[in-house]
Amino acid sequence: MGRLAGKIALITGAGRGIGAAIAHAFAREGAAVVLAELDAETAGQTAAAIERETPGARTLAVRTDVTDATSVREAVAASERTFGPLDVLVNNAGINVFCDPLTMTDEDWRRCFAVDLDGVWNGCRAVLPGMVERGRGSIVNIASTHSFKIIPGCFPYPVAKHGVIGLTRALGIEYAARQVRVNAIAPGYIETQLTRDWWDAQPDAEAARRATLDLQPMKRIGQPEEVAMTAVFLASDEAPFINASCITVDGGRSALYHD
Numbered sequence: 001m002g003r004l005a006g007k008i009a010l011i012t013g014a015g016r017g018i019g020a021a022i023a024h025a026f027a028r029e030g031a032a033v034v035l036a037e038l039d040a041e042t043a044g045q046t047a048a049a050i051e052r053e054t055p056g057a058r059t060l061a062v063r064t065d066v067t068d069a070t071s072v073r074e075a076v077a078a079s080e081r082t083f084g085p086l087d088v089l090v091n092n093a094g095i096n097v098f099c100d101p102l103t104m105t106d107e108d109w110r111r112c113f114a115v116d117l118d119g120v121w122n123g124c125r126a127v128l129p130g131m132v133e134r135g136r137g138s139i140v141n142i143a144s145t146h147s148f149k150i151i152p153g154c155f156p157y158p159v160a161k162h163g164v165i166g167l168t169r170a171l172g173i174e175y176a177a178r179q180v181r182v183n184a185i186a187p188g189y190i191e192t193q194l195t196r197d198w199w200d201a202q203p204d205a206e207a208a209r210r211a212t213l214d215l216q217p218m219k220r221i222g223q224p225e226e227v228a229m230t231a232v233f234l235a236s237d238e239a240p241f242i243n244a245s246c247i248t249v250d251g252g253r254s255a256l257y258h259d
């Protein structure tokens with residue numbers, strides 16, 4: 001029996017990166033997984049890869065834009081029609097919007113908040129009524145070490161990611177008595193396309209990559225699967241008294257005083 005056997009989970013932004021790793025790990029642990037992803041093609045490809053990796057896995061790929069509350073509600077409805085009531089939601093979809101505050105455009109601000117904070121709220125709002133009524137559920141929000149620490153020039157991403165922690169704590173408390181747990185994971189540097197795109201945007205991509213590794217206490221950055229293992233734990237029945245909390249997955253980087 002897998003650690004998520006019998007559970008039904010929806011993961012946003014599951015077409016690639018951390019979301020895809022979470023979808024693979026959840027399926028390996030016996031959950032039916034719904035890949036709610038902006039890009040229908042990558043969602044379908046990841047679902048097919050999961051079914052190859054885990055024979056008998058139950059997957060559903062649904063094109064979803066987390067910035068659009070109706071689109072998220074429709075994804076939840078499609079999941080429930082296919083598999084039944086959702087036990088787990090992972091709000092993973094996110095984008096980097098890294099600007100200088102005073103030259104940032106209004107569009108940059110809105111784009112960042114639409115995905116990184118409204119997107120998380122849209123997911124929570126779509127699943128909470130059912131979870132509260134059933135008296136069970138686990139929501140896992142993918143925050144960031146930017147939820148606690150600031151890197152100059154990365155505005156307004158950390159503002160939205162601080163908000164994800166606020167939302168996690170507020171909703172965790174709001175529905176605790178109904179046994180709905182809301183937690184967050186704060187990854188540090190994880191090797192995904194998002195990170196590679198950031199290196200590639202620097203004047204010397206290889207030097208930027210080396211500089212990132214040098215800053216890490218473990219002299220490496222994390223892998224998506226290392227975040228996925230934590231998501232499995234929080235989503236499972238192994239974490240029944242963990243609520244309104246955040247687990248940092250950064251190899252110790254945010255505990256370091258000096259660069």
Ligand code: NDP
Binds near residue numbers: 042094193
């Ligand atoms: P990726 O860019 O590799 O993957 C993000 C996925 O989300 C993509 O498949 C993307 O689809 C999808 N997505 C983007 N916008 C939307 C939307 N509006 N609706 C639905 N899906 C959408 O990112 P990561 O895997 O690296 O990041 C995942 C999460 O982890 C994010 O919340 C990020 O902020 C957080 N994080 C990542 C860290 C890292 O070092 N990688 C560190 C800390 C936090 P498409 O490709 O079509 O745009």
